[in-house]
Amino acid sequence: MSDDSGRLRAAIDSLQACIYTKDADGRYTYANDLACALLNLRRDEVIGRCDHDLFPAELADAARANDLRVIESGEPIVAEEYFPFGDPADVRCCLTIKQPLFAADGRADGVAGITIDIDARKRREQQVVSLKNELATLIHALPDPVFELDLEGRCLSYHARSEDLLAASPAAFLGKTVREVLEREEAESVLQALHEAHETGRSMGRQFKAESRQGTQWFEISVAPKSTGGDDMPSFIVLSRKITPRKQAEQTLRERESLLRAVVDNIPAEFWARDLQGRCIMENAATVAHWGSLLGSRVEDAEASPEELADWLASNRRAYAGETVRKEVACDIDGERRVFQCVVAPIRVGGETVGICGFNQDITERKRHEEQIHQLAFFDPLTRLPNRRLMLDRLEHALIGSARRHQEGALLLIDLDHFKDLNDTHGHEAGDELLMKVAARLRLCIRQGDTAARLGGDEFVVILEDIDGVVEGLVQANAIAGKIRDELNRPFHLMRRADGEAITYHCSASIGITLFGTQDISASELLRRADTAMYQAKAAGRNTLCFFDPAMQAAATERAALHADLHRALRDRQFELHYQVQVDEKRRPIGAEALLRWRHPARGLICPSSFIGLAEETGLIVPIGIWVLRTACIQLAAWAARPEAAHLRLAVNVSARQFRQAGFTDQLRELLAATGAPADRLKLELTESTLIEDAEAVVERMEELRALGIRFSLDDFGTGYSSLAYLKRLPLSQLKIDQSFVRDVMSDANDAAIVETILGLGCSLGLSVIAEGVESEDQFAFLTARGCREHQGYLFGRPMALRDFEALLAVLHD
Numbered sequence: 068m069s070d071d072s073g074r075l076r077a078a079i080d081s082l083q084a085c086i087y088t089k090d091a092d093g094r095y096t097y098a099n100d101l102a103c104a105l106l107n108l109r110r111d112e113v114i115g116r117c118d119h120d121l122f123p124a125e126l127a128d129a130a131r132a133n134d135l136r137v138i139e140s141g142e143p144i145v146a147e148e149y150f151p152f153g154d155p156a157d158v159r160c161c162l163t164i165k166q167p168l169f170a171a172d173g174r175a176d177g178v179a180g181i182t183i184d185i186d187a188r189k190r191r192e193q194q195v196v197s198l199k200n201e202l203a204t205l206i207h208a209l210p211d212p213v214f215e216l217d218l219e220g221r222c223l224s225y226h227a228r229s230e231d232l233l234a235a236s237p238a239a240f241l242g243k244t245v246r247e248v249l250e251r252e253e254a255e256s257v258l259q260a261l262h263e264a265h266e267t268g269r270s271m272g273r274q275f276k277a278e279s280r281q282g283t284q285w286f287e288i289s290v291a292p293k294s295t296g297g298d299d300m301p302s303f304i305v306l307s308r309k310i311t312p313r314k315q316a317e318q319t320l321r322e323r324e325s326l327l328r329a330v331v332d333n334i335p336a337e338f339w340a341r342d343l344q345g346r347c348i349m350e351n352a353a354t355v356a357h358w359g360s361l362l363g364s365r366v367e368d369a370e371a372s373p374e375e376l377a378d379w380l381a382s383n384r385r386a387y388a389g390e391t392v393r394k395e396v397a398c399d400i401d402g403e404r405r406v407f408q409c410v411v412a413p414i415r416v417g418g419e420t421v422g423i424c425g426f427n428q429d430i431t432e433r434k435r436h437e438e439q440i441h442q443l444a445f446f447d448p449l450t451r452l453p454n455r456r457l458m459l460d461r462l463e464h465a466l467i468g469s470a471r472r473h474q475e476g477a478l479l480l481i482d483l484d485h486f487k488d489l490n491d492t493h494g495h496e497a498g499d500e501l502l503m504k505v506a507a508r509l510r511l512c513i514r515q516g517d518t519a520a521r522l523g524g525d526e527f528v529v530i531l532e533d534i535d536g537v538v539e540g541l542v543q544a545n546a547i548a549g550k551i552r553d554e555l556n557r558p559f560h561l562m563r564r565a566d567g568e569a570i571t572y573h574c575s576a577s578i579g580i581t582l583f584g585t586q587d588i589s590a591s592e593l594l595r596r597a598d599t600a601m602y603q604a605k606a607a608g609r610n611t612l613c614f615f616d617p618a619m620q621a622a623a624t625e626r627a628a629l630h631a632d633l634h635r636a637l638r639d640r641q642f643e644l645h646y647q648v649q650v651d652e653k654r655r656p657i658g659a660e661a662l663l664r665w666r667h668p669a670r671g672l673i674c675p676s677s678f679i680g681l682a683e684e685t686g687l688i689v690p691i692g693i694w695v696l697r698t699a700c701i702q703l704a705a706w707a708a709r710p711e712a713a714h715l716r717l718a719v720n721v722s723a724r725q726f727r728q729a730g731f732t733d734q735l736r737e738l739l740a741a742t743g744a745p746a747d748r749l750k751l752e753l754t755e756s757t758l759i760e761d762a763e764a765v766v767e768r769m770e771e772l773r774a775l776g777i778r779f780s781l782d783d784f785g786t787g788y789s790s791l792a793y794l795k796r797l798p799l800s801q802l803k804i805d806q807s808f809v810r811d812v813m814s815d816a817n818d819a820a821i822v823e824t825i826l827g828l829g830c831s832l833g834l835s836v837i838a839e840g841v842e843s844e845d846q847f848a849f850l851t852a853r854g855c856r857e858h859q860g861y862l863f864g865r866p867m868a869l870r871d872f873e874a875l876l877a878v879l880h881d
C-alpha cells in the first residue's frame with residue numbers, strides 16, 4: 068500500500084459515516100471505525116459476518132435486497148435503510164449509498180456502501196410533513212378564505228373552499244396588490260391591517276368592502292405575519308371573513324334605530340322605556356322637557372306625591388306582567404291642570420318581556436275641544452241647557468228606564484207667552500237675556516236627575532223621572548209645573564241693550580204636561596202630546612198648566628182646587644174636631660179620640676181620608692196638625708176644670724211629617740203652657756210607619772215629649788212590620804188594635820189569634836191595649852174576656868161634634 072492509500076484508508080476508517088464493503092454473499096469484507104463502534108464490535112468480529120448475523124431479520128432482508136439490486140444491476144443506488152445501533156429498540160433511519168464492486172472479469176461481486184445516520188433529520192422531515200398535512204386540513208376546514216399577501220398587499224396565494232366566499236375570481240387578484248383590486252379607501256384599510264400585523268404581530272377586525280356581481284360585499288380580516296427565514300420580503304396570512312349578512316343586519320339595525328329615534332323624537336307625546344330593573348333606558352325630548360332627563364333613574368326616584376308614585380308603580384307592574392295599561396292622568400303643570408292620556412306597555416322579545424315603555428300624551432286641548440264639541444252638539448249655546456237632541460236622548464232613556472223600574476215620569480213643555488212682543492219692543496238682546504234667566508229659574512225648579520232643556524225659540528222642556536205611581540206623577544208634575552209657572556211669574560229685570568235701560572218684565576208661560584210610565588210610547592209622540600197640551604194651555608188663556616189626558620186634567624184640576632180650598636179652610640176656620648168616645652171594660656167613658664173634620668161650605672162635612680194625602684204632599688199637614696193639637700189642648704183644659712170630665716184623655720193623631728218637624732216639642736210645650744191643658748191627659752197616636760224611619764231620632768223625640776208628661780199610643784198596631792226589639796225601646800203607653808182585626812174577630816180565627824197575641828204582648832210589655840172599631844156586643848165580650856180593658860167603636864159612640872159628645876158623656880155617666 069502506498070503512502071497515499073494508507074492515508075486514504077486511515078481517513079476512511081475514521082470518517083463520521085459508516086463505510087463498509089461486502090462480498091457477493093453479503094459478508095462484510097471491510098467496516099470502518101464508526102461502523103464497528105456503532106455495532107459495538109471489533110473489526111475482526113464484523114468482517115466475515117453478514118447483516119443477518121448483526122441485525123433483526125426484517126432489517127437485514129431490506130439491506131440484503133438493496134445489496135443484490137446493486138450487484139445485479141451493476142448500478143449504484145441511494146436508499147434508506149434502518150439499523151439499530153447499540154440499543155436494539157433504537158432503530159434509526161440511515162441514508163445508504165451503495166456502489167457495486169467489480170471483479171476482474173467485470174462482474175459485480177460485491178458492494179461498497181456508505182451509511183449515514185439521518186434519523187434526526189428524517190424525524191424532522193416527518194414532523195414537517197405531518198405539520199403541513201395538519202395545516203392543509205386546517206386550512207381546508209376553515210370557513211373563510213385564506214390569503215397570503217406581502218407588505219404591499221400583493222396576493223401571493225390563496226385558499227378558499229368556495230369561490231362564493233371571494234369578492235372576485237382568483238384571476239382578478241392573484242399576483243395583484245390590493246390597491247389594484249380595491250377602492251382606494253378599502254385598500255388602505257387592508258394595508259393598515261398588514262402594517263399593524265407587521266408591527267405588532269397581528270391585526271384583527273379591520274373591515275373592507277368590495278364590489279361583486281352580487282353587489283357590495285363586506286369582509287373582516289385577521290392578519291398574522293408569516294414567518295420567513297432571513298431577509299425575505301415579509302408576507303402575511305390573511306383570513307378574510309365575509310360579513311356581508313352581518314353588515315346588512317347592522318345596517319338594518321341602525322336604520323331601525325334611526326327610525327325609532329325619529330319616531331320617538333317626533334311623536335307629539337312623552338316617550339320613555341325602562342329595563343327590567345325599572346331604570347329608564349330611553350326617553351325623548353318631550354319627556355326631558357317635562358320631567359328632566361329620566362335616563363338611569365327609576366320611578367321611585369321621581370319627585371311626585373306618594374299617590375302618584377303608587378299609581379305609576381301599579382301601572383308599571385301590570386305592564387311588566389304583560390298587560391297594556393291605558394289611563395288618563397290629570398296633573399298640575401305650572402299651575403295649570405292638564406290631562407294626559409298614558410299608555411304603558413310591555414316590550415317583548417321572542418315572547419319574553421324585557422322591559423316596558425310608555426307614552427304620555429297631553430290631551431288637555433283635545434279634551435277641551437271634545438268638551439266644546441259636546442257642548443255645541445248637545446247644549447244650547449245661549450242658555451247652556453241641553454238642546455233638543457240631548458233632550459230627546461234623555462227622554463228615550465227616561466222612557467226605557469221608567470218602564471223597567473215601573474216608575475212614572477212626566478214631560479212638561481213650557482212656552483213663554485207673547486215672547487215675540489218682548490223681542491219687538493225691547494230688542495232681541497232683551498229677549499235673549501230673558502231666555503237665559505228663564506233657563507236659570509227652570510234649573511232651580513227641578514230636582515237633581517230631572518232635565519230642563521231648551522227645545523228652541525221660547526220653548527223649554529222639563530223631564531221628571533222616577534216618580535212612584537200615576538197619582539204621585541200627577542201630583543208632582545202638577546206641583547212642579549205650578550212652581551215653574553209661579554217662578555216665571557216673578558218679575559224679570561232685563562237690560563234694554565239699545566239704551567242700556569233696565570226694564571222689569573212680567574213673564575208668563577203656558578205649560579203642557581203629559582205623563583209616561585209603563586205604557587209603550589215613543590219620545591216624539593210624547594212631545595206631540597205635551598205640545599197639544601201646551602196649546603190647550605195657550606187656548607185657555609195662557610199662564611196656565613194643561614194635562615194632555617182629560618182625566619188627568621180633571622184629577623189635577625180637582626187636586627189644585629182642593630189645595631186652594633185647604634188653604635182657605637185653614638184661613639176660614641172650616642176645620643172641626645169630632646170626638647169618639649173611648650170606654651173601659653164597664654163601658655165607662657175614659658176619654659176620646661179627636662178626629663178632624665172639614666166642614667166644606669159647598670161639599671159639606673169631609674172626612675180626613677179625602678184631603679190628608681194632599682195636605683201631607685203639600686206640607687199643609689203641619690199647620691192643620693197644629694190647629695188640631697191646639698184645639699185638643701183647649702178642650703182638655705176645659706174638661707180639666709169640670710170634675711165629671713177631668714179624668715178624660717184625648718187621643719190625637721200626629722202625622723209623621725209633623726212629628727219629625729224641628730221644634731215640634733217646643734210647639735207642644737208652648738201649647739200646653741198657653742192652654743193650661745194637663746199634659747198627662749194628652750195621648751199622641753203614632754203609626755208604625757212614623758216610627759220606623761230613623762229610629763234614633765224618633766226615640767229621642769218621644770223621650771222629649773214624654774218628659775213633658777205626654778203619652779203615646781201606637782195606632783193600627785199589627786198592620787206594620789215593627790220588630791218587637793224595636794217596640795221595646797219606644798216609650799209607649801198603649802197599643803191600639805187596628806179595627807181590621809176587630810171587625811172579623813168573631814169569624815176569622817186568624818184575626819182572633821192576632822188580637823189575642825196583641826193583648827198578650829201588651830200585657831208582657833206593660834202596655835195598655837185599646838181595641839178600635841168595636842161594633843157588636845160579641846166583639847166587646849170577646850175582647851173583655853181576653854183582658855182588653857179599653858174600647859172604642861160604634862157600639863159606644865160614633866165620632867161626633869163636641870156638644871153631642873158631651874151629651875153622650877152625661878148619658879154614659881148616668
Ligand SMILES: Nc1nc2c(ncn2[C@@H]2O[C@H](COP(=O)(O)OP(=O)(O)OP(=O)(O)O)[C@@H](O)[C@H]2O)c(=O)[nH]1
Pocket residue numbers: 449482483484485486487488490494495496497498499502523524525605
Ligand atoms: N231673542 C230671541 N228670540 C228668539 C230666539 N229664538 C226664537 N226667538 C223668537 O221667539 C219668538 C217665538 O214666538 P212664539 O212662541 O211663536 O210666539 P209668542 O210671541 O211667544 O206667542 P205665544 O207663544 O203664542 O204666546 C219668535 O219671535 C222668534 O223670533 C232667540 O234665541 N232669541
